[in-house]
Amino acid sequence: MIDEPYRWLEAIANRREYIADQLKTGSPIILIGYDSGLLLATIGREHQKLFEVYDRVAFSAIGHPADIEKLRMIGIDLAHVEGFTRATEDVSLRRLVNYGVAPAVKAAFEQIFNAPYIARMLFAELGHTEEQDLICKIDYDGSFQLKSGSDGGVCDVVAGVPQLESAMLKWLSEKIGSKRPTRDEALELALEAWIVARHTTVEGEEDKLEAKLPQNFDARKALREEVKSGTIEAVVLDRSRPEDGKFARLSEKEFRDVLK
Numbered sequence: 001m002i003d004e005p006y007r008w009l010e011a012i013a014n015r016r017e018y019i020a021d022q023l024k025t026g027s028p029i030i031l032i033g034y035d036s037g038l039l040l041a042t043i044g045r046e047h048q049k050l051f052e053v054y055d056r057v058a059f060s061a062i063g064h065p066a067d068i069e070k071l072r073m074i075g076i077d078l079a080h081v082e083g084f085t086r087a088t089e090d091v092s093l094r095r096l097v098n099y100g101v102a103p104a105v106k107a108a109f110e111q112i113f114n115a116p117y118i119a120r121m122l123f124a125e126l127g128h129t130e131e132q133d134l135i136c137k138i139d140y141d142g143s144f145q146l147k148s149g150s151d152g153g154v155c156d157v158v159a160g161v162p163q164l165e166s167a168m169l170k171w172l173s174e175k176i177g178s179k180r181p182t183r184d185e186a187l188e189l190a191l192e193a194w195i196v197a198r199h200t201t202v203e204g205e206e207d208k209l210e211a212k213l214p215q216n217f218d219a220r221k222a223l224r225e226e227v228k229s230g231t232i233e234a235v236v237l238d239r240s241r242p243e244d245g246k247f248a249r250l251s252e253k254e255f256r257d258v259l260k
Helices: 004-023 065-085 093-110 162-175 183-199 219-226 252-259
Strands: 029-034 037-044 050-054 057-063 119-125 134-138 144-148 155-158 201-203 210-212 231-238 247-249
Touching (some): 029 057, 029 119, 029 183, 037 050, 057 065, 057 155, 065 093, 093 119, 093 134, 093 144, 134 155, 162 183, 183 231, 183 252
Antiparallel strands (some): 029 037, 050 057, 119 134, 134 144, 201 210
16 A cells, blocks of 8 residues: 555656647647737647637637547536626636636546546636736646736747747747737737747757757748648637627638738
8 A cells, every 4th residue: 555656646647748748749829919809820630729618718729629629618618607607797717717627627637547638728818908818728737827918918829849839939929029919910920930830849858858940940931831731720809899709710811811
């Protein structure tokens, strides 16, 4: 019996390694705040990754499609229960994360005889003002990070490898100024950040991995090549839209206008 805790720790370590390996090829998702809302974008080939959870809340994830769908339904179910038993305005991203999604993901990860969720998530909540916008990233072990518009949290990314996330955020920080971009500018930046991740290589020893982008890299040219085989997916939460329809999917025409 004395070695049981060590077996559990070993099992958890093995589980982390397994999930990280499964996620490393996931197509990155980028979230950028623009002048009237929040935009999420990615490029994929098969499965949808960007969804509406409630009136002002969007959900996105990389990972196993079945697990992404389960987590999406957890968020939707809790949001609608909250909205029914309390009030629509009481449904908040903080409550969904703290009392629903994060505990479920943490419990699944720590129950070593059951399958964990193979997913890394990115939530967005549209506030009534830019300062009230909220972003939440949840990892496969249930740990999460919250960023609000008031503390400069106008963009975030989720990718299969932490070094790629760092490279994308560094690139975005150099492109986005103190003023929020327009929606089309945000879409262009998001797609170019995706391309940056696509062409960045992660090299080095396991404990000293570094992300490197080719010299003189032309993100716009690489993007035009990528969309020939990939499918752009982008959604917005927009303050200028009607109160009961803040969430919207961007059309192919809107993509083409940006890629001209």
